[in-house]
Amino acid sequence: MNDLAGKHIVLGLSGGIACYKAAELCRALVKEGATVQVVMTEAAEQFTTAVTMQALSGRPVFTSQWDARPGNNMAHINLSREADAIMVAPASADFMARLVHGRADDLLSLMCLARPIDRVPLILAPAMNREMWAHPATQRNVKQLRADGATVLDVGAGEQACGETGDGRMLEPDELLYDLTRFFQPKPLAGQHVLVSAGPTFEAIDPVRGLTNLSSGKMGFAIARAAHEAGAQVTLVAGPVGLPTPRGVGRVNVKSALNMQKSLDLLVPSATVFVSAAAVADWRPATSAEHKIKKDGSGEVPTLSFVENPDILVAIAASPRAKSGELYCVGFAAESHDLEEHAQAKRKRKGVPLLVGNIGPATFGQDDNALLLVDERGMKELPRAPKLVLARQLVAEIARRLST
C-alpha cells in the first residue's frame, strides 16, 4: 500500500530484548515506503547490532553524539530536523526516565530533547518487565512524558522474556506499523462512535447446513479500520468471516440476520454513525431443524420454505435518532447491473442520506473495488482501488457530510 511513502522516520532503539522486534519493524517501515534512519543507544547495541539495522534500513546507523561523519558534527540537530517522526522502539524504563528529566547524555536522548517539539512528534513504544512497567515511578514518567507532548503507545500483555507473564511487552511490529500509519492519518471522526456491519449472514437449515452468500467482509473491515484511523471509536458487527479484527476496533461476531439485528439494536443507541456494509440474507428458512436432516435413501428431497428477514437498515434509519440527524446512516447496495439507477432507488427505499453502490460480482472476495456514492445531491464515483484506499475516501466523505 505504501502508506508511509515520503515519510522519513527516525527509529530509535534503547536497551531491551525487544530490540529483536525493532529489526522487523524497520523492515516493515521500509516496505511501506518510509525512509528510516536508525539511532541506537549503547545498551541497544548489547541486544542487536548496528550492522543488522544498517542492512535493514539501507543507511549507516548513528550510535554516538561524537560521530564525526556529519560536516557540522551535530548529528542530534541534523537527524531530528529531517524527521517526520521519531519513534523509539523499544523505549526502556531507563530511557523514558531520562527523557522525563531532559537528560541528554547520549545521542538518542540528546536528539529527542533537541527536536523541534511542535513539528516532530515523538512516539514511544515501551518495553520492560511487568513489575518495572507497573512501578509507580514508570507510570509517573509515562504520565509526565504524555504531558510533555510525547505519544506513549500501549504495551502488550503476555509472556515476557524473563519468564513472567503480564503487561509490559513491546507491541508487535505490525501493531507498531499500524499505530504509526494511524498517527499520520487526519482525524475528522474524532469524538464519533462508528458502528459497522460486515460480512455475510448464515441462515441455518439444520445444525450442520445453512444458506449464506459470497460476501467476504473485506470492505466492511476496511471501513472499520479507516474509521479508527480517522479518530473514531469503532465497533464492528461481523457475520461469519475469518478476517483478523482491525487494531483498536471492538468486534461482535454474529451468525444469522436475526443475531445481527439483535447486536446492532443493542449498539446503535450509543453510535453516531452506522455503516451497513453487511450482506444480510433477504430470506431465512421458515424453520431450522433441531437435528441433522437425514438422507434416508428413498430419493425423497426435503422442501425448504422461506420467510423474509427484517430489513435491519430500514428499521435503524427510521429510528428517531437517525431522523433527527444524531445518527448518520450509510447503506450499501451490491448490484449486478444499472448501478446508478438501482442505487438512487435503493437510497430512497432505505431512507438513508448516503448509499454506496458497488457491482456485487466484481467486489465479493476481491481486495479492490470501485464505489458509487449516491446522496440527495447526486452521485460521485470512487474509481477502482484497494478496499482500504476506498474505505479512507468513504470515511472522508462521511466526515465531510457530518460537518455540514
Ligand code: C5P
Ligand atoms: O436490499 P438490499 O439487500 O440490496 O440492501 C442492501 C443494504 O441493506 C445493505 O446496507 C445491507 O446491509 C442492508 N440490509 C439490511 N437488512 C436486510 C437486507 C439488507 O440491513 N435484511
